[in-house]
Amino acid sequence: MSAQAIIEAKAVSKWYGQFHALKDINLTVHKGERIVICGPSGSGKSTLIRCFNRLEAHQSGDIVVNGVALHGKMSDVAAVRSNVGMVFQHFNLFPHMTVLMNCMAGPMWVKGVTEKEARNTALKFLERVRIPEQANKFPIQLSGGQQQRVAIARSLCMKPDVMLFDEPTSALDPEMVSEVLETMTGLARDGMTMVCVTHEMGFARAVADRVIFMDAGQIVEEGTPDEFFSRPCHDRTKLFLSQILKH
């Protein structure tokens, strides 16, 4: 692929104390690319994408995001973070602010956007995730699916170059999963660069350019959805797929 690389991880390793959580990870995410990461619980998926905006620090190797190498330097990290959106499993909305304010806070406080402009942007993205009528409610008054869509809108308001999703539908009741996945599919269609940790294989098949399978802190297998689902090479991938697709 010739497109510009947005995230480049080279030989990344990370330890939690003695525990080797990421082992020699190499991964490049190009502009406009949609990547799905899957793998058993505890395999290091969250840890990896949290390294991409340095919510976690890696100990060896290099991570370059948008041309900025992530090290301990605060100004670099801040620059990267405001251009990398992240959506969490448990939404992590700010409960003391209205939905609208949740979306306006980032642009106003970090990017110095005027209140009026921030409001317009926020309303535009709330429209896009199809909940403009909830703008003046508090997060707790919304259903889980709605909260997650607000969280997506909140990230979008920062106009990120890449969005990271950490199991965005795992905490949702089944009937709300699809509304969030539809929102994410819409984003993908509009060309957003996305790295999604998810076990929604239907979404992976439909949207992903590349599926990555992790186990025990390593990337075991990667390929297009077609290769990945129909012709997995490794036994661990086959086992995982059989478990997850059984029902």
Add this chain to the structure above:
Amino acid sequence: MLYPDTVEAEILVHKPWFVATMFGVVLLLFMAFNMSGTSFAELMRPVIGEPSVSGFYGRFAIAFAIAVIFTLNVVLIGFAPLKFQIGIVWLELLLLFIAFFETFHLSLPFIREKLPFLISQGVVTTLYVSAISIVIASVIAVAGAVAKLSSNGFAYAIASFYTSFFRGLPLLMQVYLIYLGLPQLGFVINAVPAGILALSLCYGAYMTEIFRSGIQSIDRGQWEASRSMGFGFTLTMRRIILPQALPVIIPPTGNQFISMLKDSSLVSVIGVWELMFLARTLGQKTFQHMEMLISAAMIYWMLSICLELIQARIERHYHRSKAR
């Protein structure tokens, strides 16, 4: 309130066994006292004759009358709706309290004469000393809490030394240490600033712990979301964490405010003319100690009630964003 059960509750004070027990206990209790000298015994004169010679029959009759009144009162209040119950019980306790003070035979004209000065000098000083101290203590508390949660060794060491020291020493000792100790180092300090300094440092130490636990009670996810959006530490603290920690922090902080109001009386020992100091000195010349002490006590109480009401209001305000 606790989470109420929707099962219809039986009213305790209407259960026969409870009423009987209550009646019996009150009867026995008042029979144990010799009430023949009281004004209640005087009221009973038509029934028992001269109280002082009425003997066992008199004792029994008085205790019986009191037990009847008491039990009837409790049973009747049991019928009233909750709001009235609270109001009536408050009022009755207050009346008993006033009846107790009645027995001191306080000189009301003396109180009336001294009250304006007690308020204009004493209450004002008490209020501004505690208000300034509380503000300074809150600032110290935020800084202390952040320091105690930080991974900076110096900050942690200084903050924990500070809280340990100022929580570990009696406040009275701190007042003396600052007022008498600082001049040894070359800082001559007046009584009022010394008092404010002592109160601020002491309460700052307690409130550091309150703020720390408040900040820690906020979910990690809030920090992660803030960081993922590029918020710096100060911004996250000020706009995300502290506003959410406030509802946790406010009830114990309200406690500290009330406690500080009364502990400000300790600075009277270094001659600050606040409420307690005046209460002790104004009555001295004419040996009317009780008048001034009780007046001051009532004023302290009323100020505390004001603070309680303010606290309740703030708590209600923060409750709203939690309601569904």
